[in-house]
Amino acid sequence: MQFSGAETQLVYDFLDLSEEEQEVWLSRLKVTSPSQYAQLLPFYHCDTQPLLSQIWSDGAQSFIASQPFEPNTTLDKYRLGEEIGRGGMGVVYRAYRDDSTFEQELAIKCIHPSLYPIIGRNSLFKEAQMLARLSHPCIAKVFDGGISDGCVYIVMEYVDGCTLGKQIATQPTSHKARLSLFVSICSAIEHAHRHQMIHGDIKPDNILIDRDGQAKIIDFNLTQKLECYPSPDSDDGVLAYSERYASPEQKRGEYLTQQTDVYALGKLLAFLLTADGKKPNQELALVITKATEEEADNRYVTVNQLRNDVIHVMNKKPISVKQDNWLYQLRCLVRRRPIPLFLSTVLVVSAFVFSLVLVNKNQQLYSEKQASEELVMHLTQLMFHGKETYDHPVSFEVMLDLSRRQILANPHVSDDVKQKLIVAMMVPHPSTSKNGK
Known part of the structure; x- marks a missing residue:
């Protein structure tokens, strides 16, 4: 459905009335203008929002297809340049200050007069004023606004x-x-x-x-x-x-x-x-x-x-x-944090490995100490029993042989320690050396 300017105003007049007034108004319109009455009758008691949206859409489309202002047109203290954009609300122009105060390049959005009666002129300027209070580097600044030749315009920051x-x-x-x-x-x-x-x-x-x-x-x-x-x-x-x-x-x-x-x-x-x-x-x-x-x-x-x-x-x-x-x-x-976490992980793993090595070394030293103590105890027992056995004295070589066997059979002594003890026990005894001579 398309609305002309006169038909749009007729709809506005109709919507401004109460339901009782609408009935009386339609009755008069039926007599004076049957064609207009036929257009308005379907909207009686209907939801106004779709109707307003339709009017707004038709008005916007007619505005977009038109050229509201020619270049070099003056709006208040601004002079319009070329058109730089179009949208559902209106047309945007590059503009310049048209006074001798100072030079400034701006953008002006012109909103068609057929749209702001739907939005409400006061409501439109109220929203524009709220927008002007926004101050953010990523929002195009609104500087000014007004009405010229029935057209609402808003002055904004020009973005190159x-x-x-x-x-x-x-x-x-x-x-x-x-x-x-x-x-x-x-x-x-x-x-x-x-x-x-x-x-x-x-x-x-x-x-x-x-x-x-x-x-x-x-x-x-x-x-x-x-x-x-x-x-x-x-x-x-x-x-x-x-x-x-x-x-x-x-x-x-x-x-x-x-x-x-x-x-x-x-x-x-x-x-x-x-x-x-x-x-x-x-x-x-x-x-x-x-x-x-x-x-x-x-x-x-x-x-x-x-x-x-x-x-x-x-x-x-x-x-x-x-x-x-x-x-x-x-x-x-x-x-x-890949690098700090990597270094921390390396440090923790290194500390863990060092602890394992330290524990293992302590266990090894403890085992060697225990084996040494057992060996000393064994040799002491052999010498003690050798002195008591006068009928069958035990020679030094026999004692060494018994000691070697006991060392080799001891499961608590490591192979490395066994080897060292065996080598030490192979050193010639002074008495045997003299007898050998």
Whole structure:
């Protein structure tokens, strides 16, 4: 259904009336203008939100197809240059200060008059004023606003660069650089949330990259609200989103929350990591899955949680999705500090091996000491019994032979010690040496 300007105004007049007044008004219209009556009758007692969205869509399409201002047109103290962009809300021009105060290059977005009656002029400027209070290096600054020739315009920071989508397609960047860029974008959206603003339409075309590689977020959806309204029939917002990046609740026309931007950021992260045909690693895949859950309650509660998990992946720290897995946490620790952990492991293993060698050496010394004591005891017994046996005296050679046999049969004496003792016992005795002479 297409609405002309007169028909749109007719719908506005109709919706401003109460139900009782609408009946009387329709009765008069049926007599005075049957054709207009036939157009309005289907919308009687219907839900106004789809109707308003239809009017908004038709008005936006007619505006996009038109040329609201020619170059060099003056709006208040600004002079318009060439057109630099178009969207559902309006047309963006490069602009310049048109006074002698100082020179400044700006961007001006012009919103068609057929749209702001639906949004509400006061509501539009209220949202623009809230946007002007945002101060973040990754958000295009809003400086001014006004109405000229029935057209609402918003004066913004001019960004000399290209969209994120174009930069990714034409200028290959590293995986780490893309993650760093995403973190800065999350920081900007988090800043907006703290000031009760949601973006509502996060996508690569709404993120500009300037000449220094700095991200600049543009096109905050001024028709969306961060907080829910008490009445489900409230017509202060219209459905405006990008199909690929919109959350399920946004597509259903429900009120938007921070989780709506979390969902879009998850889709944006997936775009950044897969634009070159590669797949994200397991950790980042889990982060994307968490951020883009169908149910909003299953997603990250805040953008800060999403941003922290991405930072943890970059720093090789555990992410919140797997924080209960101690093996995963250990692997992260190994990846994060490989050299200190390697040196610590070497030190622990060296200390353990040294302890084993020391224990083994002590056991060996103890065994040798015990064997020596037993040998001394054995020799002492032999000499003592040899003195008592006068009828059959025991020669020195016999005592040595008995000692050698006992040493060889002793299981507590090591082979090395046995060998040393046997060699020592082979030394000639002084008495035997004299007898040999």
